Amino acid sequence: MNAGKVALWDAHTWGIYKRLLGYTRRYWAVGVIAILGMAADGGGLAAFTRLLRPMIDQLFAHKDPYLIFWMPIWIIAIFSVRGVGIFLSTYGMAYVGRNVVQAIQHDVFTTYLRLPAAFFGGEPSGQQVSRITYTSEQVASASTDALRTVVTEGITVIGMFYVMLSTSAYLTLVLLVMVPPVALIATVVSRRYRQISRRIQGSMGSVTGAVEESVGAHREVRVYGGQQRETERFDDVTHRTRRLNLKIAATNASSSTAIQTVAACALAALVWLGTRPGVIDHISSGVFVQVLTAMGAMLPSLKRLTNVQANIQRGMSAAEDLFAIMDTPAEIDRGTIELARARGDLRFENVRLTYPRNDCAALRGVTLDCAPGTVTALVGRSGSGKSSLVSLLPRFYEPSGGRIVLDGENYENYTLASLRRQIAWVGQNVVLFDDTVANNIAYGELAGASEEAIVAAATAANAMEFIARMPQGIHSPIGEAGNQLSGGQRQRIAIARAILKNAPILVLDEATSALDTESEHLIQQALDSLMQHRTTLVIAHRLSTIEGADQIAVMDAGRIVERGTHAELLARGGQYAALYRMQFHDADTEGG
Ligand SMILES: Nc1ncnc2c1ncn2[C@@H]1O[C@H](COP(=O)(O)OP(=O)(O)OP(=O)(O)O)[C@@H](O)[C@H]1O
Ligand SMILES: [Mg+2]
Known part of the structure; x- marks a missing residue:
């Protein structure tokens, strides 16, 4: 037997215990009361067993009047104390446990909010959800269960042993x-347990992930008849979870059986030894019954004590996973300069970007100057790196090479929060929250905005037209992820949000892609006035929307291959001219 392998007491495990204990520190008083309750619970049982011998030898054999009077009172007293103890320990542990769960869930959730964007690409989202819904619960339930077992059953075993x-x-x-x-x-049980627990955590994440994906893609599943595939995939992961849980059950069951067998042997030995000639004469039936009962009462406690390690292992492997996430480095934020309001003088200097887990570079040395208050349009074929370039601005990703300069200062020298305050963003995929129109426009730090300001922003974004038709105006809820709105409506809400933010840097990634020609025309007017006095980066596939830009940069395979105004680029007759002719031709044939 190699005790080191169990790792119940090594330095790493100690660190986890200590950290978990930190979560309970605020509730120590409740914890102490609960532990006293457990002591009363276990002690009460032992005390009752202690009454058996006088009950049999004095009460029934000798009819002792003193005992006849006191015995019922003792019994009631013992079980009353035990009853109160059970209540205090059960509720007290639940109180501490629930508070710890909440605190851990809070910490994991806030960790998610400060982890870099790259983290989210690297792990299935199901894993992230189940860490909150499943793993956090495991930590608390396992550790409170363990503590309760150790104290109550420990005292019971010691008490019985004393009896x-x-x-x-x-x-x-x-x-x-x-x-x-x-x-x-x-020892055997606990080793097996830790292994299985870790795999169960993983498989719970896969179950959550499979559900999320199928529910999220319910339209695709229906249209493309993916029900069978989704069902198979789901059954696959739940099958794995079931198998692992059954393994735990088998471990539990076989340890119970084994303990039972050991106990039976001990009991048989007890009877055999107790009935030896020379012994049997010294032992009254009261003594024999009391020892036998105490041992019988000790058994379930002993069984639970052997499984307690397993509980601790379950909690440990859960806590290990959670603490590892909490210790993941947050977004890099080493800047010290608080930027009040940027002028918007933006320069990319030989910027490179290679995504983690992607060998192919997305940006291969982009150099681009964006003067304050000008509009820079990025065009180029799909996958050429346009979105990647603008995603560097809010520092979703850090450049793998080169640097970005804002107002003459290296980007990294600004604090992250103040930097992000300078940027309004309408992305390629508009994301709205399950809230009202107004709260979606005045989101986050904009939350204090007045109703007039919100309406003005919505009007400027040409969104008021449909918002006014909603039952409760700007206070109408829009459903999860805005699913009660059309794509174009969602986009206009996002534009209103950007207008309300009134930031010096504006990023529009395909902001008008979901709009019809007429709405686009109206939005274009709104955007044109929004772009004034701001440094704007706009990505558009429809070239007609960017003809007026101060400069157009054509990207290809992570590089800027052409740069100039619309007229310059047309005259040059390169990629842009070719693209433009193609679209112009399309529009022409559409019209005629
Ligand atoms: N999160 C990511 N992780 C890994 N690789 C990525 C990620 N996002 C984009 N890429 C890769 O980077 C390259 C550039 O993608 P990007 O989204 O910048 O293109 P784009 O020019 O915006 O295209 P589109 O016009 O289709 O929006 C692509 O080859 C893509 O595979
Ligand atoms: Mg893109």
């Missing part, structure tokens, strides 16, 4: 034969 010892030391010695096999069982 036996004080009744007949000779018979009690028999018990010692149980110690080595029980220890062996406990």
